[in-house]
Each structure stands twice: as C-alpha cells, then as structure tokens.
Amino acid sequence: MTKARNGKKGRKTVKAAARKSAEKVFRLKSGKPAAKAAPSNGLPRPSSKPWGKAGRALEGVKILDFTHVQSGPTCTQLLAFMGADVIKVERPGIGDVTRMQLRDVKGADSLYFTMLNGSKRSITIDSKHRKGKEILERLVKKCDVLVENFAPGALDRMGLTWEHIHKLNPRMIVASVKGFGPGPYEDCKVYENVAQCAGGSASTTGFRDGPPLVTGAQIGDSGTGLHLCLGIVSALYQRVRTGRGQKVLCAMQDGVLNLARVKLRDQQRLKHGPLPEYSQYGEGVPFGKAVPRAGNDSGGGQPGWILKCKGWEQDPDSYVYFITQAPVWEAICHLIAKPHWKTDPDYATPPARLPRLRSIFDTIEQWTMTMTKFEVMEACNKFDIPCGPILSMKEIAEEPSLRETGTVVEVDHPTRGAYLTVGNPIKLSDSPADVRRSPLLGEHTDEILRDVLGYADREIAEIKTSGAVSAAEKKAAAA
Ligand code: COA
Secondary structure, X not given: OHHHHHOXXXXXXXXXXXXXXXXXXXXXXXXXXOOOOOOOOOOOOOXXXXXXXXXXXXXXXXXXEEOOOOHHHHHHHHHHHOOOXXXXXXXXXXXXXXXXXXXXXXXXXXXXXXXXXXXXXXXXXXXXXXXXXXXXXXXXXXXOEEEEOOOOOHHHHOOOXXXXXXXXXXXXXXXXXXXXXXXXXXXXXXXXXXXXXXXXXXXXXXXXXXXXXXXXXXXXXXXXXXXXXXXXXXHHHHHHHHOOOOEEEEEHHHHHHHHOHHHHHHHHHHHHOOOOOOHHHHOOOOOOOOOOOOOOOOOOXXXXXXXXXXXXXXXXXXXXXXXXXXHXXXXXXXXXXXXXXXXXXXXXXXXXXXXXXXXXXXXXXXXXXXXXXXHHXXXXXXXXXXXXXXXXXXXHHHOHHHHHOOOEEXXXXXXXXXXXXXXXXXXXXXXXXXXXXXXXXXXXXXXXXXXXXXXXXXXXXXXXXXXXXXXXXXXXXXX
16 A cells, blocks of 8 residues: 555565565574564554644544433533534424423523534434334434433334344444343433432432432433443444444443442442541441441542631632642641641541541631632642632633633524533544534434435425424424
8 A cells, every 4th residue: 555655666675675684684683573663553644734633533423313311412412522423313393302491591492402412413303204214224324323312112112123223234333321231120211310329329428417419410411421432432443343333331320330439449348347538437436337428528548528718608619628638748737837736646647637537627627717719729739738629610610711621612502692511521632622502403404314315305305294304394294
C-alpha cells in the first residue's frame, strides 16, 4: 500500500535490501535481532491535520437510538457529542415521554428532554405499523448500533428480536439498559431510585439514625447510560477485528453497585472487625451485620466531614467538605491554632485521632465558621489540605470556568429559547465535543427517509399518508 502511495517502488526495494543486510550484520555481531520499527497494527499513518481538525472520534458511526426517559438518552447523547450520527426514533405525535414531563415553558419541550437529547436527529416512526416496521428494518440495515431501554420484552414484541436484527445486519451492535440482569427481577420496570435502592447505594447513604437516602446524582439512570456507552465503544472496537456485532447489556442494579463498590469492600472488611474510619467507631456505637450509613464520613481512608462556614444560618450551601489527611495534619493544627495537637499523643497520629473525630471536626468547624467556603478553600489550598466548597446548582450554572471548558454550555432552541445543558464531560484533545440543541419531534423525518434510507420523494409522500411516521396525517388519511 505504501509503495503504491509513494510511487517509489525501486528506491523502496533498494532500501529494504539495505535494511535486511544491516539486520544480518547486527545479528552476527550481537546474536540478537535488530529492533524493528514500531508496528502500525494496521493503523493509518498519524494524521498531519491540526489537532481537532481530523474529524470527531465517532464520525461515521450511525446510531439507531430507540431510547427514552434518561438512562438510554444519556448514553446516546454522549455518543452524539463524540461525533456519532444519532437518529432518535420516536412515537408519532407523542415522542419521548420526557418531552412533556416537568414542563417549565408552555408548548416547548421540557428541559428534562432537551438536556438529554442534544446533538441528535429525530424521526417519528410507529414501530407497530406495517410500513413503520419496514422503515425500521431499513434503518437497522444502515446503522451500526441500536440502543434501547424499553421495558423487558418490548423490543421483541416489535419484532426486533436479536436473531432478526442479527440476520438483517450481522454487524449491528444491540445495546440495552434494563433494570435488572437475568434473575428473579429481570421482568421488572425500573426507574432511577429503584436502582439506587437495589444497587446498594440507598442502604449506605444517609445518617445512621435516619432512613436510607437516595442521592441527587442520577447514578441509576445516567450512571448506567455511561456504562452502556463504554460497552458500545468496546463492541465497536471488537467489531473491527471480528466483523460482527454483539449484544451489550447494562443492568441498572449492576451499574449502581459498580459505583457503590467501596461499600461492598466495607461489607467484607466488617468480618474482620469494626470500620475505624466510620465516625460511629469513635462514638462507641457497635457495628451490625451490614455496612451502615456513614453520614458525611469519607469513603476512603482519610477522615472527612462537612463543616459550616460563615453565613450558614442564611445560606443552606455555606459548607465545606474538610479532610483531615494525615500528611497535612501539622498544617491543619497550625491553621486552626492548635499547635500542641501536633505532638499531643491523643492527636498526633491517625489511630489516636480516630476515637475523637467528632470533637476534632467540631474544633475545626469553629475555625471554618469564621470564613466563607471560598476563603476556607483558599487558606487550605496553600497547605495542600484537601477540601471542597459545597457548590449550589446556581453557583455551578454561573461558574465561568465551567463555561470556558464546555462543561456547561448554552444552546439556543426554536421554541424555548436559550437553555443551559451539560456538555461533554469527557474531553478529547483531537475530537472537540459537538454540542447542539435537541431536535423537535420528528424534525428530521424527511431528511432521514431521503438521505439515510434512500426513499424517493414520491415514496416519502406515501409513507406520510400511511400513518407510519405521522399521527396527525394518519387521522387525516383515515377521515
Ligand atoms: N411506536 C410504537 N410503539 C412504541 C414506540 C414507537 N415508536 N416506541 C415505544 N413504543 C411502545 C413499546 O413497544 C411498548 O409497547 P408494548 O408494551 O405494547 O410492547 C410501549 O411503547 C411502552 O414501552 P415501555 O418501555 O414499557 O415504556 P413504559 O413507559 O411503560 O416504561 C420504563 C418505562 C423506563 C419503566 C421501562 O421502559 C423500563 O423499565 N426500561 C428499562 C429500564 C430503564 O431504562 N429505566 C430507566 C428509565 S430512565
């Protein structure tokens, strides 16, 4: 291939012969073969285009996006940010149910929908309509990945079984989010908080003397969408070698458990005694058989807690997370004006501090309450003391550095006007994120039928009157 491209066949042959004889001489002298040039592994030559100008990471990948609500859309939105062409299939006249959920602007798609479906195209198809099925099958043949998060069995009931899809397009990857993996609960419909509870997050979140708590971060939905994304990209990579697609399954229970991994760690540690970094240890409260809720204790080996800062009485977010990391203990003592704690045997070492963490944090809090959370952060950062201000969503929305990095992005929308969305949190140096507004329901139906599926204008007109892609015209046709 290189020869053909260079057109320097003769010179190359001479060079190759020279290299061979040099290798021979080297082998004779050292008994070892000469080091070979780095193998290309079949990869093209490194691009000479400027960074960010060599196309996007997933350019050329077509996603048949059959997702709805949050888990699946999180996954396909990330794929779209990475440059994949994501074709969202929605039910005519209705669309993804979140378009209408928690609406803040009358008549406009909700933020729930717009913030999970950016950079995608929308086509409406009635998957239970004869013609709709035909269009879907055509899409299956054209796309690389089908992503879905329907209730168990729904895709099969549409006639899109794995066997059928694989027959239509052996290269297609079929990626699914379900609530549970195979087992007693596999047929259950599952939403975010159900997964947080079933995955071990809720039982380990909250305060010991309170009920289990769910977290604000959507670890069940968005977390599983992230896991699915990795599965898809891995399957795409494997397909380069095998030429065939495969099924990718992420159960929300599994995704949450993966994120709550440190708590399964602690469950096993319990067999060997109490967990000294949990504040209940210092408080003399015995441990039960299962990992307890640990309030704001740090999940790692360095004790931490949330402390009040100046203005906490009025501002519910005037707090800081403070970690008493062992290597910076002397600096902490210095800052909080307790220099004698550096050498006092009751405080000088981490094991000595464990039984008195509560009173230590109370003392540190007397100091943090004299400053704002940002002043505390500044004072601590000088000494590498790990701490973090509790940022409100308002502060995050207004934070200029997050705008600059593209983590918070403002996009315009034809019916609701400008809105903020979370851009791609994964930054690739050669693939700038492609963050665009979400599509209107069926906005790209015509262009997908024509440009992706190759239907002629006459056929598109017939499809429209058939009711396969448009609920309104279905009624008109029936009248
Ligand atoms: N045309 C025609 N019918 C369509 C369609 C289309 N374009 N798109 C979807 N449908 C139909 C499905 O075929 C299904 O019909 P069926 O039950 O008669 O087979 C129906 O819409 C409903 O789908 P379903 O997934 O059951 O929606 P739901 O609103 O009842 O349940 C969930 C929602 C999220 C609970 C469920 O989809 C689920 O458990 N998903 C897996 C786990 C998950 O992702 N949960 C997190 C969501 S953030």
